[in-house]
Amino acid sequence: MTGRIQQFTELHQPGQPLVLYNIWDAGSAQATVRAGAKAVATGSLSVAGAQGFDDGEKLPFDFALTNARHIVSAVDVPVTVDLETGYGDSAAAVGANAQQMKDVGVAGLNLEDQDFSAGGLRDVSAQADRIKVAADTGLFINARTDLFIQTPIPDHDGALAQKALERCQAYADAGAGSFFVPFAISEKLIGDICAKAKLPINVMMMPDSPSTLRLAELGVARISYGPGPWMAAMSAFEAEALKIFES
Template sequence: MSDMVARFAKLHQPGRPLILYNIWDAGSAKIVAGAGARAVATGSLSVAGAQGYEDGEALPFDVAVTNAKHITSVVDIPVSIDLETGYGEQSDDVEANARSMKDIGVAGLNIEDQDLNSGGLRDIDEQATRLAAAASTGIFVNARTDLFIQTPLPEHDQALVRLALERGKAFADAGARSLFVPFVRDEQLIATLCEKSELPVNIMMMPDSPEILRLAELGVARISYGPGPWRAAMASFEEQAKRIFQIEL
């Protein structure tokens, strides 16, 4: 395990969560690192959008690698890259892509269980095989389950948590090092996840999420912001541009 991977792994502490204010390029990485971040992490939608692409692996993989290489070259803290579903149909492809990222100094990867072709979730065993392939490279794998994304909010309940935990156990057995459950924001559900998960739990911050200190009290080990920072930055940029071009000369 490389020093950066080990350093990144140690930052995942339930009750003292790693805060990842998600970045999209080398410039945003430098800003967040300079603000005091202990690690930086990309969000796939943000990276794609900054390059003029849609989310969902529309960004060419070689562009993703080049962007990641630029990021690792300008910061001296661990870098995690959102690799979406792994950019490959076969587990061998996922392994090769994970190795490409590790070779340029990336410490961690997000890999989600969504099937981009069907729109549903991959079978647990199939996803575990893909995660095992990525983990075999020695990189830190943050296994994301999209259960709460694909389930309407009124149906977010303890039964759904049990399904997430079932997936999390299989992902842990495959070598994943943390479990990412975006879109869950109910305190009781988060508490159950953190209490019963074999892996440190990553929660995505949303407008109606509990505050950081409360998430820490619930046992969360990692808090990320997804596309929020990029969207906020672009909204400000757009507002200023519109204001300028409304000036009549």
Template sequence: MTDNIAQFAELHQPGQPLILYNIWDAGSAQVAVRAGAKAVATGSLSVAGAQGFEDGEKLPFEFALTNAKHIVSAVDVPVSIDLETGYGADATAVGENARQMKDAGVAGLNLEDQDLSAGGLRDVSEQAERVKAAADTGLFINARTDLFIQTPLTDHDDALAQKALERCQAYADAGAGSFFIPFAADEKLIGDICEKASLPVNIMRMPDSPSISRLAELGVARISYGPGPWMAAMTAFEAEALKIFRNQA
């Protein structure tokens, strides 16, 4: 288990990013590995949607845990699970849930700093406690900030990048292994954050994102795709289903 976590951590190399084409179940994990994935990672929206739930911890934790077990048993590469905010009202609960994921064979977790009940972001110190509780299990924690998601695109500037770096340092001090900034797409801001961050940086690829090679040049260490792969699969499925059902004669 420890070797699996260490292997996952070593894959986070600035300039030589780990590519995670996000999966949602054991079958999609096997497809990703056959395609050449060195590790697999879920996206919470994808996992929830595949089970008929909305995102935002609407999927019961027990379902998420069972799904994680199935994925771990289906592939021989490190598995990272998007645990959203940790499914816990406090740091103790987050730590317990992280422990259960580790016992299931998971190598890493995503842990985000938005507050699902109150809205907005959690206070930095409160979120750092939650990150520490998860990191203390020994898992590799990809600490996500929703600063760029919750801030209008017109305000994605140097001041916002500085706020992100402050959160990065706090999460690094709490034991996180990498720093995730979804919806950050401006090359200058990404490059500045990668240069100054105390953790390897994770970027989510979107239609307006720089290319993989450019992100590597900027110093990114991890590139993920969020719900994109699941949405593409469902779009293709729906298109074929519509052809079948509308062409009945």
């Protein structure tokens, strides 16, 4: 395990969450590090949007790879990249793409279990195969499940948590380093998952989420902000542009 990957791995401590204020390019990465970030993480929607593409692997992989290289060269902290579903129809393709990301110096990847072509979620065993080949490169894999995104929030109950935990176990067995549950916002739900999961838990900060302090108390190990920072930056930019052109 290389130094940056080891450093990044050690930052995942339940109860002392690593806060990742997601970035999209080298400049935003540097700004986040100046603010005190211990690591930086891209968000796929933000990276794609900054280049004029939609989310969902519409940004060409070569663009994503070049962007990752620039970010790694611009900061002296670990960099993790949101690779969506891995940019590959097969596990082998995902593994090859993960290796290219490692070769440019990233420490970790996000891999999600939705299936863009078929819709819904990928079969657990098939997703575990994709995670395994990515983890076999030595990178820290943050295995994301979209169970909570694809289910309306009022229906986030114990049965759904159990399904998430089953995926967590399979992804842990495949070599994942952490488990990402975006759109899980209930304290009870998050607490139950943290208590029972075989991996450190990553949540996404949302308007109705518990505070950072409360998430730490629940046992969360990693807090992400997703596309929020990029959206806020673009909103501020557009507001200033409107003032200029309206005058």
